[in-house]
Amino acid sequence: MCRMIGFAAVDPVDVAPYLAALSAFSRSGNLVEGWERRPGGNHPDGWGIAYRESGRMRLRRGGMPANADPVFSDVRVTTDRFIGHVRYASNTATVNADNAHPFLVSGTALAHNGTFRGRIGEEASRRNVSDTLVFLEMLAARWGERTFSRLREALAELLGDTGLVGDYSAANLLIASGESLFALRNYRRNEGYYTLFLDAAPGRVVAASEKLDDGPGWRLLGNGELVELHPRAPRSEPIFAAA
Numbered sequence: 001m002c003r004m005i006g007f008a009a010v011d012p013v014d015v016a017p018y019l020a021a022l023s024a025f026s027r028s029g030n031l032v033e034g035w036e037r038r039p040g041g042n043h044p045d046g047w048g049i050a051y052r053e054s055g056r057m058r059l060r061r062g063g064m065p066a067n068a069d070p071v072f073s074d075v076r077v078t079t080d081r082f083i084g085h086v087r088y089a090s091n092t093a094t095v096n097a098d099n100a101h102p103f104l105v106s107g108t109a110l111a112h113n114g115t116f117r118g119r120i121g122e123e124a125s126r127r128n129v130s131d132t133l134v135f136l137e138m139l140a141a142r143w144g145e146r147t148f149s150r151l152r153e154a155l156a157e158l159l160g161d162t163g164l165v166g167d168y169s170a171a172n173l174l175i176a177s178g179e180s181l182f183a184l185r186n187y188r189r190n191e192g193y194y195t196l197f198l199d200a201a202p203g204r205v206v207a208a209s210e211k212l213d214d215g216p217g218w219r220l221l222g223n224g225e226l227v228e229l230h231p232r233a234p235r236s237e238p239i240f241a242a243a
Contacts, residue, residue, distance in 0.1 A: 001088040001193070002101065002113045002209070003029040003043050006174040008181040008229040009204035012078045015051065019066075019075060019084065021212050022047065026066035026086040030210060032193045035088070040065035045089040046100035047072055050109035050176055052081035057109045057176055061100040080231075081181050083174045085111040091125075099130045106140040108177040113194060113209060114187070117166025138164075139175075146177045148228045148235070155184065155226065156239045170194040174207060181229040183207035184239065185221035196221045198234070205229045 003025035005018050027041040038044050047069065048061035066072045066086050085101040102111040112132040115121070120138070124131040135158070142154040158164060159171055170187035172194050187194035199206045199217045207229060211218045221227065227236040 001032075001043075001090060001115070001169075002111070003086050004111050004113055004172070004174050004196075005082075005084045005206070005208045005212070006111075006176070006181055006183060006229065007082050007204055007206040008231045009080045010231045011203065012080045013204070015049070015075075015077045015079060015082055015084075018082060018212075019049075019072070021208070022084045022086050023067045023072070025210065029086070030193060030195075031088070032190050038088075041067055043086040043088045044068075045087040045092065045095045046097065047086045048084070048100040048102050048111070049075065049077070050083040050102040050104065050111070051077050051079040052176070053079060057081075057104055057107060059102065059104050059109070061097045063095060063097040063100060081176055081179075083109055083111050083176055083181070085174075090115040090131075094128060094130055099133070101130070101132060102174070102176075103130070103133045103136050105133075105136045108136065108140050108143070108146075108175065110136045110139070110176075111174045113172035113196075114168055114170030116168045116171070118162065118164050118168075120165055135165075143177075146180065148180070148182070148226075148237075151175070151182060152226055152237060152239050159186065159239070172196050172209070182226060183221065183229055184226045186224050186239065191223075198227060198229075200234050204231050205234050
């Protein structure tokens, strides 16, 4: 479980305001009623960012709460593609920098809000890694041509395989590959927690687990809605065909 922010921009921008929002999410971001508030904040189990630099995705991650980690405070990045994540681990034994989101596999970065079960969860437990990493490895292998339509197909295949993903709580995803950045909202329970909002403005588009300001441009993605965060013209489709 987590809070996430992603953006795509025509021109590189300073990520400092987005890091400040992640720090606030780490300290006091929305939690499901009844969940334990852990030492360090509401989402204290590590942080990570993925950003594009010289045409490639780069990672920086830490296992401490973002709001208390001096390494996080020292981050200085300007970029046109960004994913940020602060974590509430479903398995506290996996809390370390290596298991912080986003993950990067075959040039594709992915951050996840939710928990996979099924065979993915079993493999994650066996390897003592995040279920999200196992999911990304499978997605990277199935995606093939890195297009919007092929991503939609690959996600539908994976998330439609009950034995593979089990009774997962949510698959809210931010995915970056090459020029492209995508956001998916897909939940099965706790609708008020597994939110993902979109704000499109001239030259940039932002997706975030919670609204970053009181501006009128934010809209809540529908359940099962996949969006390509193109900074000039975002587009969206449901990942599952209507019954």
